[in-house]
Amino acid sequence: MRLVVARCSVQYSGRLDATLPEAVRLIMVKADGCVAIHSDGGAYKPLNWMTAPNTVVEIEGQWIVTNPKGETLTINLHEVFTDSAHEFGEDPGLQKDGVEAHLQELLAALPETIENGLTLIRREWPTPIGPVDLMCVDTEGNYVAVEIKRRGEIDGVEQLARYLELLQPDSNLKGLRGIFVAxxxxxxxxxxxxxxxxxxxEVDYEDLRGRRPEELRLF
Amino acid sequence: MRLVVARCSVQYSGRLDATLPEAVRLIMVKADGCVAIHSDGGAYKPLNWMTAPNTVVEIEGQWIVTNPKGETLTINLHEVFTDSAHEFGEDPGLQKDGVEAHLQELLAALPETIENGLTLIRREWPTPIGPVDLMCVDTEGNYVAVEIKRRGEIDGVEQLARYLELLQPDSNLKGLRGIFVAxxxxxxxxxxxxxxxxxxxEVDYEDLRGRRPEELRLF
DNA sequence: TGGTGGATTTCGATC
DNA sequence: GATCGAAGTCCACCA
Incomplete structure (x- = not known):
């Protein structure tokens, strides 16, 4: 990884056109050729960048980064403060826990958390436009389609409504209704x-983790 | 901005739980307290991070970053290769061109690009769930609701369908129909x-820019 | 390889 | 401050 701290101005032309006026910034060049320009604030997102694959041409204080799609990033270096390179080696990568897949897994094991007496028929119940997360039956023997999201927003409801619209005509699914879970x-x-x-x-992830059967607690 | 290159392992606990095994990485600390951990590959997104506001406590090769929401990022430094700090000053920020607002502006000026003989009634025509981008009339005097996206995907069509559903009952909007533009x-x-x-x-942004009336070309 | 949906999304405008 | 929608979204998964 190469790290350059410099007073620079930048232009990007590609999916849109954008310019950065002259200021001091960090230019980060990764081993795969990715270039990112960071200011000293804001979140993790750089002000401007170019993802791999790309080519960097460096001439007289000007870097021109191009990619096969015809996008270009032009960096004009007005004053370089530091310029260093470092060997990192392979990165083993991030291990995650707590995303939507896990939530579905936990709720499949404990459908009662969603509604009292609910029983799982199967996960990923197919429809023409994609699978319903869980298909269940309630205590009355009526079918219940369950859509699971980590965060419950309007489009998730839309999605479930579309599934129901498609599944309602199926007379095998007695009394079909939907529950939106997040x-x-x-x-x-x-x-x-x-x-x-x-x-x-609404369900609590930590609570679910605590309540799930032993065999699920081992992943 | 502080830049540390070090062999480190990291744990994050908050919205999810995640761990990074020991490896050499860049730790970036911005002036506002943001911490980001980058590997030497992948796109601009760090492997792990914590956004401002937060607090960093540094003891004996261990950094503990916490934020008011109760999320924590723990960095164990096993071997520090470089540790440097730099003054950046304010950043004037990025100037953009070519986003959806401009597309709407251009199409409002040239509705004929969408359909021959189309005339603009108004932009941001109100509905109970949000404004329709453009309301127009066609050569027959029928109303046309236009939804504009930079990229045309399924949810944009859904959105327009919802608008139409709400607006159809309005008998003032003779012969109302919709056009999806991207x-x-x-x-x-x-x-x-x-x-x-x-x-x-489908419309071409560059073509529109070239064809728009002079007064619009000055922004 | 292209489409689809999730993300510790981030970011900005608007209410 | 909450909410909503766009993003050069990125990214992984799947057809």
Whole structure:
């Protein structure tokens, strides 16, 4: 990785056109050729960048980075403060826990968390436009399609409504209705669900982890 | 900005739990307290990070970064190769051109690009769930609701369908129909539009820029 | 290889 | 401050 701290101005032309006036910034060049220009604030996102694969041409205080799609990033270096390179080696990468797949796994094991007496029929129940997360039956023997999101927003409700629309004509699915499940559901999403006759439930991930059966606790 | 190159292992606990095994990485600390951990590859996104506001406590080769929401990032430094700090000063920020707002502006000025003989009634035509981008009339005097996206995907068609559903009952909008407009429209979005009786049109941004009236060319 | 959906999304505008 | 929508989104998965 090469790290350059310099007073520079930058232009990008590609999916849009953008310019950065002259200022002091960090230019980061990764081993795969990625170039990122960071200011000393904001979140992790650089002000400007170019992802691999690309080519860097360096002439007289000017870097021209191009990629096969015809995008270009031009960096004009007005004053270089530091310029250093470092060997990193392979990175083993990040291990994650707590994303939507896990939430689905936990809820499949404990459908009662969603609604009392709910029983799982199968995960990833197929429809023409994609699978429903969980298909269950309730205590009355009625079918319940469950859509799971980490965050409950309006488009998740839309998605479930579309599934229901497609599945309702199937007379095998007696009394089919929907439940929208997420860790947190936004007010507007709750409202839309109610308008469409869809129930919703908020579930607690940590609570679920604590309650899941032993065999699931080992991943 | 402080830049540390070190062999380190990292743990994050907050919205999810994640760990990074020991390896050489760049740790970037910005003036506002943001911490980001980069490997020497991948795109601009760091492997792990913590956004401001937060607090960094540094003891004996261990950094503990916490934020008010109770998230924590723990960095164990096993071997420090470089550790440097730099003054950047304020950044004037990025200037952009070519985003959706401009596209709407250009199409409002040249609705004929969308369909021959189309005339603009107004931009941001209100509905209970948000404004329609453009309301126009065609050569027959029928109303046309236009939804504009930079990229035409399925949810944009959904959005326009929702608007139309809400606006159809309004008898003032004689013969109301919809057109979905984007620079590029995905096949599935085209199909969905056609199924719902919504027309679609692909427009070229550069071409529009060239054709727009003089007064608009000055921004 | 292209499409689709998730993200510790980030970011900005608007209410 | 909350919410909503766009992003040069990036990214992984899957057809």
């Amino acid at each position: 860790q947190v559901i936004k007010p507007q999403a709750k409202k839309m669900a109610e308008q469409r006759g869809i129930a919703w439930a | 620079q590029v429209i995905k096949p599935q979005a085209k199909k969905m539009a056609e199924q719902r009786g919504i027309a679609w049109a």
